[in-house]
Amino acid sequence: MKNYEINNIVSHKIYQGENFEKTKIKIMQRIKEKKLDTTTEQELILLLEKMYSTEMGRFMIEHSGFNGYWTEYVCSYPDLKKQGFKLTENEFEKYLLENLPFYLATQSRFQIFKTEIKKRLCDNISIASLPCGLMTDILLQDFKGINNFQLHGIDLDQSALDQAKAIALSKGLIHHCTFTREDGWKIEHKNQFDLVTSNGFNIYVDDEDKNIAFYKKIYQALTDKGELITSTIVPPPTEDPYSSWELKKINLDALKIQAIVMNYFTEFNKNNFKSAEKLCIILKKAGFNKFQVIPDNLGIFPTIIAKK
Incomplete structure (x- = not known):
């Protein structure tokens, strides 16, 4: 069966009939085409073998990104x-989770999202997540004492929706939840949500007009006093001399990997990198006009809260 990508999922590629070895061979060919010195080439091939020794590494390389499950795996690791x-029993995977x-x-951004969501929980609130992934930043909140709340998970990846639904069921929240398979650029919700969370979308989209169109859809879906909690990956110092990355806090060996x-x-x-200022400009073009930027602990993955 011929391999093909399914639909419009931007965070990772979904293949049918993909062979891990085929991707590995392609990457090794790409390395050799760079005509690097022998030592560097061998170093890259050794690292490739290490990545393929972990299930997480294989998925990331095979799909050029993470799905909802692996995003959750990384984000929830410290907790x-x-x-x-x-x-994990794999020491290299553990090293990646604790140093990359x-x-x-x-992981820091995930904690910020949870904190900001918690601050906003109240009776009658309607919250959406797009793309929702496993949606644990919302589903693992303490809703005790909160009445008549509604939670809506939106994603194109059916497996993520199924897993989020299972978590909602296990937490006794299923009757408060709706899960729908929708394209972020095509949602038609109007004035429906008091809060929308969105992580892991713009970091895979480099086209500014597409980003603006996506955030316009969210703007339209929010109530008059609605808020958006979103995020971005800031360009590294090699790409932006004014980068907010705090290199003194970063393991340089892990940075090299x-x-x-x-x-x-x-x-x-690399065009998918956006500073917080750049994302705020995009959000303003989408209709938002009040912004709060909350940095993560490394200055790499800031959270932006936008209001109508």
């Missing part, structure tokens, strides 16, 4: 570790 869970700058930054993975092993587009 689950504190609770005594051992998520993007992973640490999104991250750069290799992004440049050689995936199809990540």
Whole structure:
């Protein structure tokens, strides 16, 4: 069966009939085409083998990104570790989860999202998440004492919706929830949600007009005093001399691994990086006019709260 991408999912590619070895061979060919010195080439191939030794690494390389499950896996790792869970026996995967700058930054961002959502919980609130992934930043909140609330998960990835629904069921929230498979650019919700959360969309889209169109849809879906909680990945210092990355807090060996993975092993587009200021400009063009920027602990993955 011929491989093909399904629909319009931007966070990761979905293939049918994909062979891990085929992707691995393609990457090794790409490395050799760079005509690097022997030592560097061998270093890249060794790292590729290490990435393929982990299920998380294989998925990221195979799909050039994460789906809802793996995003949740990375984001929840610190919380689950504190609770005594051992998520992986693979030491390299553990190293990535505890040192890779993007992973640490999104773990910090995840905590910020949860905190900001918690602040806004009240009776009769209607919350949407787009793309929702597993939606644990919302579904794991304490809704005790909150009455008549509605939670809406929107995603194109049916597997993410199914997993989010299972979590809602396990938490006794299913009767407050709606899960729909929709394209973010085609939603037609009007004046419906008091709060919308959106992480992991704009970081895969480099076209400004498409980003504006997406946030316009969210703007239209919000009530008059509605708020959006979203985020962006800031360009690194190699791309922007005014970058907010706090290099003193970053493991430089892990940073090197991250750069290799992004440049050689995936199809990540550097144009997808956006400073908080750039994203606020995009949001303003979409209709929003009040902004709050909350940095993560590494200055890489800030949270932006936008109001109508």
